[in-house]
Amino acid sequence: MKNVLVTGGAGYIGSHTVVALVEAGYNPIIVDNFSNSSEKVIERLEKITNKKIKYYNIDCCDLVKLEEVFKENQIFGVIHFAGFKAVGESVAKPLMYYENNLISMLMVVKAMTKYNVKNLIFSSSATVYGNPKSVPIYEDFPLHVTNPYGRTKLMIEEMLTDYTKVNKDFKVALLRYFNPIGAHQSGLIGEDPNGIPNNLMPYITQVCIGKLEYVRVFGNDYDTVDGTGVRDYIHVLDLAWGHVLTLDKLAKTDENLLVYNLGTGKGSSVLEVINEMSKVYGKPIPYKIIERRPGDIATCYANCDKAYRELGFKAKYNLHDMCETSWNFQQKNPNGIR
Ligand code: UD1
DSSP: OOEEEEETTTSHHHHHHHHHHHHTTOEEEEEEOOSSSOTHHHHHHHHHHTSOOEEEEOOTTOHHHHHHHHHHSOEEEEEEOOSOOOHHHHHHOHHHHIIIIIHHHHHHHHHHHHTTOOEEEEEEEGGGGOSOSSSSBOTTSOOOOOSHHHHHHHHHHHHHHHHHHHOTTOEEEEEEEOEEEOOOTTSSSOOOOSSSOSSHHHHHHHHHTTSSSOEEEEOSOSSSSSSSOEEOEEEHHHHHHHHHHHHHHHHHOSOSEEEEEESOSOOEEHHHHHHHHHHHHSSOOOEEEEOOOTTOOSEEOBOOHHHHHHHOOOOOOOHHHHHHHHHHHHHHOTTOOO
């Protein structure tokens, strides 16, 4: 059984990917410092997978400790999720973002190189496209970022690209995620933000559970179907499966740099999401239109043909499934995973 190191494996996308890896016959090993997740996630993963999950409470910036993990386990590949991810916070604390996100990636690559591990998947984001010239967005669109968080994603993409040019047997896949929402059907794992959520879906579910009064809709004067922002929401289970397909691909391809959009190829507006969630919730969800959020764009959705062609990736869950599982997770964990 191939060991796959999953950094940030207790986080939102990481934990769902751990489940997918087990289902696909890989043996995930988690490295996480639990700075933005709970150690309880591990027990829950064991419950879902019915398997002991090996994990290390380690900060990926700590090369000495990281190397121990590589020494103790024969690793086939690494999926690097670990990183800070809040746009607003990155603007306020840029050095914290550059230090954590860049150094952790560097240390992972150094450890991989030392221990001769050749397959790496990096969690990138649609944020690297900035405000795209048109939609849908293709992988070869120009890259442009507008905040330190996005810049760490782009800088890491560039760093890895440079590295693959001179290390032909080091294989990298850059996965650009669109907007992951939803949760595992068990309701045991899901998106569990600290404090007031930044992202739309956890904000909506916290309104439904009564923790927040109403959804603040950031502007309804965009050039979109109903004036509110349009995004490509993808079920986190589909996204997780995309990592399994990418690992399979890395194992058999001769190319050493792969780039894929992972989305559904379909955009939904903020009001469409609220409306779909109302059906699951069973009553209208209170919302107020407020001013635009600085830095937001009108429309962002992917063209995912490349991932379909080369990986066989196709999202199978729809917006209703995403709302249902997000709400199920919120109801089962009114105060998050504690
Ligand atoms: C955000 C980040 C992006 C990051 C992604 C991770 C920004 C500007 N971008 O994407 O870099 O990769 O999260 O998941 O933060 N909305 C509301 N009310 C809310 C929250 C959001 O109306 O309380 C709207 C937004 O204006 C947007 C849509 O909902 O139109 C989605 O927002 P969000 O979930 O924050 O994701 P993004 O902004 O697309």
